[in-house]
Amino acid sequence: MVAAAFIGPGTVTTASVTGARFGYALLWTIAFSIAATIVLQEMSARLGLVSREGLGEALRGQFDNPVPSYVSVALVVSAIGIGTAAYEAGNILGGAAGLATLSGIPATVWGPVMGLVAGALLFTGRYELIERVLVGLVALMAVAFVVDAILIGPDVGALVAGFAPRVPGDSLVLATGLIGTTVVGYNLFLHASNVQERWSGPSDLPDCRADTVLSIVVGGLITMAILVTAAAAFPRGTAISDVGVMAQQLEPLAGPWAKYLFSVGLFAAGFTSATTAPLAGAYATAGALGWETDIDSPRFRAVWGTIIAVGIVASLVGGSPVQVIVFAQVVNGILLPIVALFLIYAVNDRDILGDYTNSTAGNVVGGLVTLVVVWLGVRTLLSVAGVL
Template identity: 30%
Template sequence: MSQSPPSMLRRLGPGLITGAADDDPSGIATYSQVGAQFGYGLAWTMLFSLPFMIIIQEISGRIGCVTGRGISDNLRRHYSPWLARSVVLLLLVANTINLGADLGAMGAALRLLLGGSARLYTVGFGILCVVAEIFITYAVYAGLLKWLTVSLFAYVAVVFTVHVPWRRALFATVVPNLVLDADHAMALVAVLGTTISPYLFFWQSALEVEDRLRRGTPPLCVTPGIATPQFKRIRTDTVVGMGVSNLIAIFIIFATSATLNASGVTDIQTSSQAANALRPIAGEFTFAVFATGIIGTGLLAVPVLAGSSAYALSEAFKWRHGLDRRLLQAKSFYATIAVSTMVGVGLNFTRLDPVKALYWSAVVNGVLAAPVMTVIMLIAGNGRIMGRLTLSLPMLIGGWLATAVMLVASIGFFIL
């Protein structure tokens, strides 16, 4: 008997939330720019990046499930403490800048829909996200985040309101069109940096730990006999989450290619600018759906960004942490969530250019991704840490290949 959508949604967890959070407002800006500037020419990058996303996120989830500890905690316990703290510091910087950009985009999108002050809306969204993460229990909050993933399908609706040359679009998606110039190379780096981001590794690993603690089940290193069905669950969850993430990204590229690029609009710097540019080209409905999607994806992504910072910092300094704990039981953990979110809000009241902020966030993520992926691979292949549940040879090859791709991309970023 087939399962109903709500039943299937309940079976999915950290992987779905992580994948959906990858399409945050800053990611939407990147995909919109790629579609506006190059048309359908770079749609293939989403299929190219998908297996690398899946493998590294699945390995991150396995680390949490097997060891009962997050990535930062494993770093601190089995490697030099300064390495864990250095990685966490870079993660905090990148996440906070990304938080500011996402919150600002949400405020700008709501101003486009309702009028009023974008900065006031930004403050309101920041407070809403902090209050929800602190005062709603984890089980309820995780359910809310899963239902927020439905907001991503606003971009599917957008595509079906405009004329897309489907044969051309699908051909560009499955057949790579490699153009060796600086603009295309920079766009490729931007796409990889947006889709394979370190905060997602920390979040998925931490949520696997959170889920096991909530159910009261020991880590798999203690009960390796039940590893096979658990690994199958993690893989299914991750494949669905990352698949949805990249499918939505392809639809955003299609939508902006069919409208903005086709109309000669090739320079999009923010997601709200992309939404506003759609208004005279594709009509009020398409504009409103696109703008509403920005807000929905932001409400999903902001807690993930702040939460991944809090988990990483708490694990590095051995603070009590977890979204299942009450405020007074994990004060430093929740303080990190509140402070990082409100600093992100504060960035919107400075002279900091949001586009430049995202650029430097990408630089930090580019610097951070390959080293963090290297450490993840070392942890997952270490028998002292993973016991009998170290990675299989195919997963080792896939994980190291994904790491090499991100290393080359980050080197290319600096060269360009």
């Protein structure tokens, strides 16, 4: 589910735009993002597995003074709610764009269909079924984008050089975007809750860690494949304004298979994220408010249902998913530093985790990652304010 949650149309869009404009030069940012995501998601998984609480519940219980408690709960509910709703709109629009390219049927038709199917899947309340569907679609994504990258024929030498850290020209915004599409705040809430569905307790921690690392690495490799495809397909400096159109632009370069594979991957990315974003929003909101976090509970369903409804309405209105995705990334950039700082605080609380609290090395690494996401948040705020 972790890979399914962060590989969405936002990732496809950002990686495609980056590859087309700057070639392979920013591959190193994806490698960093993989490492940073592993660090934060491991903490989130450990918190959920040992304490048997989600991140929302842990946040609500951390403050003795009711004022900071209410403020933090209000922040989480509003930011996660708005953020996941914005992501949902981008997810459905992006996935529908992929289906539109494959079928010739307008995205405004496919959008509501995607939202309703995602809602039906969540409404079953069968966690194992949901997980299997998402795992299958992540595998489909991996095959589609990796084969696409191979068909395009990347420059191996330039690809290897792309892992050397550098920030060419005005690429800092896109480097920030690549990190921001991988290290996603709402994913931390989702992971702390869903590990409780799959594993029974601290004794399963080694298996949980292995699963977390594998899923994040797979997701990172998919992102790399997308960037490599765009870098190999287009002259450096090419501007891509619509990721749905990119699939059509690949056809004369690598044949119809490249076009169809990219479209299939875009659909899979949209549908997996259209399912996980509402689920994450429901876990975060219900946990922070002290509601039952059972996937079958009425309040839980009401939260994810509202988020999906926002996405469906946005898909009916139409328009480019790029603007919606950018707005979602802004919300994530503001929220992520706050969530990361709280997560570091929570995994050092012996009352919650006992012997499973962070080690000194874990705090140092976690602190460095948190500094980076704080930097991302500051850059996002300055960008919104028009300073950058």
